[in-house]
Amino acid sequence: MSVLRYAKYPFLRGAAAFVSEQVDLQLKELGKEEFKPVVRRAKQRVMQALKQRRVVTESRELVDYVSEVLSFPTAVAMVSAINDDRLRSVYSLSEAKAAYESLKDEDPKTLLAISRELGIRAKPSAGPARDFDLDFEDYLLHAARFHQPRWKLVNRKLDRGMVQVTQRELARILQEAIQRRVYEKTTVPLSVEDLPESVSLEVGELRENWEKIKRSFGAREAVKDDETNRPPCVKRMLERLSKGEHLSHPERFALTTYLSNSGHAVEEILGLYSSSPDFNAARTEYQVRHLAGEMGSRTRYKPPKCSTMKTQGICPGGDDVCQRIRHPLQYPAAKLGGKGG
């Protein structure tokens, strides 16, 4: 692959190898004068991610391709040092989106080479020219979370394990794979002390910017659940409970996690279950506290997405508000007229 391509796709393994043949860059040396352009561009990458949600590569930056390629691992190091999961997501998504913009018009050979390098099995389609056939396992790995109907496997052309996609769609799937790869790179633990002082000053500045931006799109207040803003699925489960009917495991999971994520205390939730025919106080308490994140792994579990609730037969069929959401927790806000959290 040509040098120019590595500047466009610096996350490829080949890019790192290529660069190390040219310059032997160690973190410690980033403070040196000759690497100033690298640090400057790295900081810009992160700032672009924060401000525009997309890294932009101007063609003039491609002239100094070595710096351009080097700026990527440097930016990754900066993000690692700031050590914030949300920033990791924002940054990796911005890099991946930049790659998508190039990939969607890339020549098919390069596209396939990059797919291969990312572990995605694809080949030119046996069907329409310019389309691609993609192994369904790889398709599912990356596209199972896309929620538009056209991405659902059931609506795709699937033949002998291969899913037919357009170039744009393949590029979109690669974007996912790239985001994963970049995200993983930023999880390598790195402390600010490992960086030369001039660089850690830049990191400090980035961190401040990030904190400011984070506050601005900060945590939207969760709307507390009450009788007026419950989604139909939750309403129905509560009705059935109050009639003394039995709820299946997936239903209990959905109900408990919904309530614990919308402002109900564990005690309130326990009270609801006490009327259930097979109520076992100790076991129920353990389960509810576990799901609410008060025990064990201390993660508070989220209810499943609407599509999962549908598959599990928990969704009774949504109402108009449900049309605008894809997760039951978005219901109360959507009902109030907001766009959902």
Add this chain to the structure above:
Amino acid sequence: MNERSIDFLKQTFSRYYSSLKSLWVPEEIEKREFGFFLGKEKAMVRHRSFDSAEKLLGFLAKEAPFDVYYSIATYDSPQEAMSEKGWRGADVVFDIDADHLGRQCREEHDMWVCLACGKEGKGGKPASCPECEKKDFHEVNWVCGKCLEVAKLEVYKLLEVLEEDFGIGDENVEVYFSGHRGYHVHVQGRLSSIDQAARKELVDYLTGTGLDLGLVGLGAKSPGRLVTGWGTRIARSLYEIVNEKGIGEKHAGDKNLEAKRKRRILEGLMANDVEALSKNVSKKDFESLVSLAIEKVSVKVDPVVTTDVHRLFRLPETINSKTGLLKRRVPLESLSSFDPLEDAVVLKGDPVKVSVKRAPRFSLSGGTYGPYANESATVPREVAVLLLCKEAAEYSG
């Protein structure tokens, strides 16, 4: 179930497991969780692990569990609590259960009794008692050859979709009779790393959940050529329906014209084109034909079971205490002739006496028995086991 019945069953199970020279075990047995019911109505013993087939078999012969389960998942530490296990991956197993399939034969062998007023009826239990509106029933549910044929049909549908659409051929699939009402289809070797979201997509594909008619080429405006995997399937299903039942007459009396019209429609469908069909029937009829076609080709796998990556499944080649039958591998070449009520019977033996509360007429291993109502009977051991497992009888020496 009384003590004597339990002892009888335990003895019979223990004798069976002791007679085995080897046992089927999953790959990487040491990374699997095992669970057991050691008696009827006891809680499941979970989080057990075994590092060899011999040790597991020794345990089975000694404890004679009523049911044996293993995790389709592999874990770093299978004996730990769920949050500490360390999930590595999970086999993909599809569950097909006759209970979820419409069966007319239920009227012949199932019944319910209202616990409040004693009213009884045939078939599946109603939502509430027609007499007193209470909701507690004693149920007697049986399976017959017909139930199991319906389930087998779904297995065939599943195997076809796996092969044609997913490229998962017979060499990567194993089919098991569950020992009760259905079949488990295990996919070998592939797919073990796919997560819950991906499994859900798989299941939605099989069941047709989330199918968007516009996207498969059945848009409301002008239905034409069907694309996508499902489009092809719908077209083929429509072909079969039209070919079999025809589509009402238009040119009454003119056989020639009618035949021509039907041929044109079928030729279209053969090429995945529904235009001719849609122009020849009313919009309403077209829509109901399409829903019928979808219903026919969707594969009824259990969505919850199949998407659960921590699920425990019954261990193949072990006894199912709901029937005393074996969960048994069915080689694909003998699937069509496989008769669970004959081929999964392994606890055969001399006649024993039982007192039967209630049982419909049923067949097992070539013989036909019942119906029984509060009477004692002397029946072959395997029949006694079935009656006891169904809690329809007690052992009486």
